[in-house]
Amino acid sequence: MKPGEVAALVQAFQADVQRLLGEIGQVIVGHEEIVRGAVMSLLAGGHALLEGVPGLGKTMLVKTIAEALDLNFSRVQFTPDLMPADILGTNMIVEDERGSKYFDFQRGAIFANIVLADEINRATPKTQSALLEAMQEQRVTVAKQTFVLEPPFFVLATQNPLEMEGTYPLPEAQLDRFFMKLKVEFPTREHLHTILDRTTAAENPHARKIVTRERILEMKELVRRVPVARPVQDFAVRVLEATHPESPSATPASKKYVRFGSSPRGAQSILLGAKISALMNGRFAVACDDIRKVAPACLRHRIILNFEGEAEGVSTDQIVAEILKATPEAK
Amino acid sequence: MAEVDKRVPDTAAIHALLRRTRGRLRLQGALEWATTGAIVAINLALVGLFLWKLGRLSDAALVWTFVAGGALVAGAAVAGAVRAVADGQVAKRLDRTAELADRLGTALEFERQLRGAKGQPVEHQDFKLAAIEDAVRHASKASPKAAAPLRRPRDLGALGVIAAAACVLALVRLPLSREEAVIKAPPAPVAETQPQGYEVDAVRDYLDALKDTAIKDDNPDLAEMAKKIAALLDQLERGEIDKKELFEQLAALEAEHLAGPDDAEMQEALTELEDLGKELAKDKATQQLGEALKEGDLQKAQDELEKLGQQAASEKDPKKQEALAKALEKISQTEEKLAEQKLKKSNDEKLAELKKDIAKLEKELAKKDEPEKRAELEDKKRELERLMKKDAAEKADKAEADKQKQFEDEIKKLAEKTKDCTPAELEQSRQDLAAGKKPKCDVKAADELEKKRQELAKLSAEKKEREQKAEQERQAQKDKLAEQIRQLEKKAKENPSDQKTQAELERKRDLERLMRQDEHDKAEKAEKAEREKFESEIKKLERAQKLQKCTPEQIAQSEKDEAAGKKGKCDKLIADKLGKLKRELKKLEDKKAERDKQREDDRTASRKKFEEEKRRLEKKLQDNPKDQEARRQLDKNKRQLDRLERDKKEQQQAQKQQKRQLQRLSRDLKRSAENMRNQKPEDAKDDLDDAKDEVGKMEDEIRKLSGKKKAKEQMGSLREALRRAQKKQRGEGGQQGGRKGQKLRDFYSRAAGQPGNAKVFQPGQGSKPGQEGEGQQPGGVQPGAPGGQQPGGEQAGNGPPKDGSGGQPGGGIGSDHDPNVLGGATKNKVKYAEKELEGVKGKGPSRSQVIQSAAQKGFASRAYEKVYTDYQAVVDDVMNREKVPLGYRHYIERYFKLIKPRQ
Structure with missing residues (x-):
């Protein structure tokens, strides 16, 4: 492929993403970073975990993304009595026209392109585990029968940081499977005005279908082709290393407050996110700035604080911010 | 390669940018380094200048110093300019300043990869080429000026300040310039010195304790030593000797009077006596003596020796005499055996230690050859050889002596047999024997005696000859050695660095x-x-x-x-x-x-x-x-x-x-x-009496040992007190001691139940004001002493005034006596009347009441003396048992001395 063609592809990618973000922005007020993060997770082939208090529009955001992408969407409200079969599906006895009975697999909510796992931490670990396994493998096996989930398969899980009583917080190993963890913040006053204006009018805004499923797959493929220069990749690696308290490049905060640093999946996420960021900015290669942009969302759920960190109320975002500040780009 | 070149876009613009930026960076580096170098150079030049001014540096050397300074600046500038600046770093600067999102750095990296691949396809090649093209497109946005701005060097400010200071300092004319003569420092004013004594009141308490021990143990030596120490203390008090001299003399006194066998030696002697006793107890004649020695009862042993002496003197039966002689001989043999064993053990230990050291040194030398260790090894080997030779010679001497003794014993026996025969009778006996008659004398014994005598004479002659020969050899060896040493010394003097000669000389x-x-x-x-x-x-x-x-x-x-x-x-x-x-x-x-x-x-x-x-x-x-x-x-x-x-x-x-x-x-x-x-039973008795005296001496030593031990401890305390003795304060006009001494005297006065000086213990110093006119004993028998005034010390004039208010301290040492040497007449302020008191039956005050009363009214009461005596015994016991550090011991002892009952 000639450089000119590459440039055209990148431009098309940038334009599509811009259009998609614009369309989502028609419905979702504010939360640009969240929307970008969700789109990045989708294009990277990962899943996103949205954390925020109820009523901030998390479910709305996911629905809007599904609408704008022209993809199948399903929603599962996680409750303590939700069973794995409710998500994955189950074999049921079905009677045919001739009256003979047979088992037929009834697909669960997971058989969609975009799945909203609402309040994921309310379901039991067994159920959570069923979903997370499917997220990782992108396939479902029931009664020795395997069903491949149709790509793109994108799970957006939400969790409420409040009302922790009666919840089952996701274990660290399962959190690691989310490409990004996005924090949904309370909207600003200006954004609140806009939300009120839009949602209290006669008609509620809806997103139009902007990008097709096929285009999404193409874009996903393009992301993987973006190169990374070794110094830039080295920067990503050093950032990851600095999250480990025992590492020589660890910052004082990570030495003091971190129990376990991020797994290599963190670096994978950072690099993929950075590639998407580069494409979204019309560039052909990843820059250190791209890494700086995506690192907080990719690392915040992969760093486990120690008791001192928890007791001091230190957030993983603070740790990552310090690491990014302290790690030099060129070594 | 050509294919690669075609494939990779033209990055000349990027490289040009890099070159320009690198040039600017080098220039900046040269400036920075030159500035730092200039600071060092100025300092160097300043030092040179000062040394030159002081005449310690020649003119040429000063010039060279300046040249070196200049060279340093130039060298620093060159070093700053040629230091390596990586492409990546330069590109990073450009990217950052032009906000190019790492385009230039990434393009350089991709270019390197593509060129390195030599025409082979590279992963994501299309994207990489596109990235390079993109970077070339954006290169125009980058500015070397912005990326590497030429700034004022960091150390320029410091350089300016130092340069200015250097200029000022260079113009300063030193008082000791090269032309000026050396001005000698004026001699320090010699202060008028006058011997200054020490406060030794507290030390005298310890001396009193030492005297008590001498009296108690009936030890005239110790009493003599205490007397000498008292004289020394007087000298110290007068300032005639200082502490150092005093300690030296004390050490000499201790060595003179407290010398003698120490506890361990005495213990060793007692153990040997016990062993001896065990041996003696086996024989009937010396059983009682043996038992006494075994039990360590030396008094009983003396009695037994006396009995043995009387027995020896009165014993008429030759058999019993022989038995007693044998028993006595056995004692001495046992003792000799014990002494020999001890000596052998000590020698063996010494040899074993030397052998161990040698083995250790050899092992160390095998690992690493060090000349010092080798010399030490040689030294040890020589020592070992000497000891072994000495040991062997002693053994040979002993064997010879034994042999000689054996001959002498035999000769003695034979002489006993033939003592009654004259030579004529002996000749007659020989003829009788030849004629078959019974001879009067024992001819065989006489012949044997003659033979033995000849053999002994031969043995002695041989020994003498051997000794003479050995002596001659030794003398020859000595002369040879002396000659060798002389030659080696000469050689070493000629060539002092010749280590081999030195080592040889040392060995010789x-x-x-x-x-x-x-x-x-x-x-x-x-x-x-x-x-x-x-x-x-x-x-x-x-x-x-x-x-x-x-x-x-x-x-x-x-x-x-x-x-x-x-x-x-x-x-x-x-x-x-x-x-x-x-x-x-x-x-x-x-x-x-x-x-x-x-x-x-x-x-x-x-x-x-x-x-x-x-x-x-x-x-x-x-x-x-x-x-x-x-x-x-x-x-x-x-x-x-x-x-x-x-x-x-x-x-x-x-x-x-x-x-x-x-x-x-x-x-x-x-x-x-x-x-x-x-x-000779009388002589034997005398010898036994001497032996008894020896045992008596041992007993005496043991008895004295405990006294000495105590005296040594007391000497330790005395020394500690001396160490703490303060110099007398000057300027107190003849007062003995300063305020502290005054306090102490006041304490003693009150402790003795007399009134104190009210002004000595000022309020707010944790002491009560002087108790004027109190001082009564329990029962009020002893009247209080005159209130608050004592004669003005040894030198009148500055003694506490009558009202006890204390005077101003004198401006210096008094030059003359106060005419009123004895102080004013004592005014008896206390009205008292003699009373006859009747004793009250009952238990009397409790101990705590006695102590409280003593603390308030002084330590001069019978009841307190009794309590103190009881407690003192406990204190002594604890002090002997516990390991109390000398410093603390001093305080404890001092405390108990201060609160001791007064007369």
């Missing part, structure tokens, strides 16, 4: 020293034998004199009588001989003492020399740790010091061995046995 000197030591040992041994012989002779003569029952006065009278032609009562010959022998012995002892002293002085001088040398070398090594020669010398020095220490120990051990009382006891017993055999 060591050999010479060992030879000298051997000679000395031999001489000592001979001298000892001679001394013993003299002692034995003296004893015999004294005994003879004793038999004549002559007092020294009678002997003197006899001498006068004989001079007048009359026959004296006492045999003058014996007296003369005795006097002569005693003089000889005295001469011998003096000679030995002198030699020992000389040896000790030599050793002390050598030690001092070596220690000084050691200090010097250590300092040298501290200044220059790499000085191998100094290290070698230091090691040598240490070895010599070790050797001196070893010699000293050996000599001490030998002296100890000679002083062994047990040895003397054994000698007396042996002599007694001999006398018993020779039918």
Whole structure:
């Protein structure tokens, strides 16, 4: 492929993403970073975990993304009595026209392109585990029968940081499977005005279908082709290393407050996110700035604080911010 | 390659940018480094300038200093300019300033990858090429000026300040310029010194305790020492001697009066006595004596020895006499055996230790060859060889002596058999034997005796010859060694750096020293034998004199009588001989003492020399740790010091061995046995009495030892108190001591139940005001002393005023006496009337009440004395049992001394 063609592809990618973000922005007020993060997770082939208090529009955001992408969407409200079969599906006895009975697999909510796992931490670990396994493998096996989930398969899980009583917080190993963890913040006053204006009018805004499923797959493929220069990749690696308290490049905060640093999946996420960021900015290669942009969302759920960190109320975002500040780009 | 070149877009624009930016960076680096270098150069030049001004630097050297400074600046600038600046770093700067999102850096990296692939496809090649093109497109946005701005060097400010300061300092004219003569510092004003004494009141309490111990233990030595210490304290108080001198003299006094066997030595002697007792208990004749020694009951042992003496004197039965002689001989043999075992054990230990050291050194040398260790090894080997030779020689001597003794015994026995035969009778007996008649004399024994005598004479002659030969050889060897040393010394002087010669010289000197030591040992041994012989002779003569029952006065009278032609009562010959022998012995002892002293002085001088040398070398090594020669010398020095220490120990051990009382006891017993055999029961009794005296001496030593131990402890406390003794305050106009001393005197005054000085303990100092006119004893029998005034110390004039308000301290040392030397007349403020008190029956006050009362009213009461005595015993016990550090011990003792009952 000639450089000119590459440039055209990148431009098309940038334009599509811009259009998609614009369309989502028609419905979702504010939360640009969240929307970008969700789109990045989708294009990277990962899943996103949205954390925020109820009523901030998390479910709305996911629905809007599904609408704008022209993809199948399903929603599962996680409750303590939700069973794995409710998500994955189950074999049921079905009677045919001739009256003979047979088992037929009834697909669960997971058989969609975009799945909203609402309040994921309310379901039991067994159920959570069923979903997370499917997220990782992108396939479902029931009664020795395997069903491949149709790509793109994108799970957006939400969790409420409040009302922790009666919840089952996701274990660290399962959190690691989310490409990004996005924090949904309370909207600003200006954004609140806009939300009120839009949602209290006669008609509620809806997103139009902007990008097709096929285009999404193409874009996903393009992301993987973006190169990374070794110094830039080295920067990503050093950032990851600095999250480990025992590492020589660890910052004082990570030495003091971190129990376990991020797994290599963190670096994978950072690099993929950075590639998407580069494409979204019309560039052909990843820059250190791209890494700086995506690192907080990719690392915040992969760093486990120690008791001192928890007791001091230190957030993983603070740790990552310090690491990014302290790690030099060129070594 | 051509394909690659075609494939990779033209990145000349990027490289041009990099070059320009790098150039600017180098320029900036050169400026920074040159500035820093200039600071160093200015400092260097300043130092040079100052040294030049002081005349320590020549003009040429100053110029060279400036040149070096200039070169330093230039060198620093070059170093700053040529330092490596990586492409990545330059690109990063450009990317950052132009906000190019790492385009240039990434493009360079991709270009390197593509060019490195040499035409081979590279992963994501299309994207990489696109990224390079994109970077080239954006290169125009980057600016080398922005990426590497030329800034003012960091250290420029500092350079300016230093340069300005340097200019000012360079213009300063030093008082000691090169032309100016050296101005000597004016001599320090000599302060008028006057001996300044120390406060020793507190120390005298400890001296009193020492005197008490002397009286209690009936130890005149200790009493004498206390007297001398008192004199020393007076001198210290007057300022005639300082503390250092005092401590030296105290040490000398201690060495003189508290010397003698220590606890361990006495314990060792007692253990030996116990072993001896065990052996003696086995024999019926000496069973009681053995039991007494075994139990360590020396008094009983003395009684037993006395009994044995009486038995020996009164025993008429030859068989019993023989049995007793055997028993006594056995004691001395047992003791000799014990002494031998001890000596052998000590020698074996010494040899084993040396062998161990040698093995260790050899092992270390096998790992790493160090000349110092090799020299040490040689030294140890020589020492081992000497000891082994000495050991072997001693063994041979002993074997020879045993053989000679055996001959002598046999000759004695044979002579006993033939003592009644004259040579004529012996000849007659021979003829009778030839004629088949019964001979009168034992001819066989006589022949045997003759033969033995000849053999003994031959043996003695051989020994003498051997000794002469050995002596000649030794002398020849000594001369040869002396010659070799002379030559080596000459060689070493010519070439001092020749280590081989030095080592050889050292070795030869060591050999010479060992030879000298051997000679000395031999001489000592001979001298000892001679001394013993003299002692034995003296004893015999004294005994003879004793038999004549002559007092020294009678002997003197006899001498006068004989001079007048009359026959004296006492045999003058014996007296003369005795006097002569005693003089000889005295001469011998003096000679030995002198030699020992000389040896000790030599050793002390050598030690001092070596220690000084050691200090010097250590300092040298501290200044220059790499000085191998100094290290070698230091090691040598240490070895010599070790050797001196070893010699000293050996000599001490030998002296100890000679002083062994047990040895003397054994000698007396042996002599007694001999006398018993020779039918001299009176002499045997005398010897046993001597043995008894030896045991008595031992008992006395043991008794004195506990006193000495206590005295040593008391000396420790005394020394500690002396260490804390303060100098007397100046300017208090003849007052003894300053405020502290005044306080102490006031305390003593009140402790004795007398009124104190109200002003001495100021309010707010934690003390109550003086208790004027109190001082009554419980029961009010003793009236209070005159209130608040004492005569004004030794020198009147500044004593506390009558109202107890205290005077101003004098401006200096008083020059004259106050005319009113005794102070004002005592005014008795207290009204008192004599009363007769009746005792009240009852328990009296409790202990706590007594103590409280003493604390408030003084420590002069009977009840308090009783309480104190009880408590003092407990304190003494605890102080003896517990390990109380000397510093704390001082405080405890001081406290109890302060609260002791007063008269």
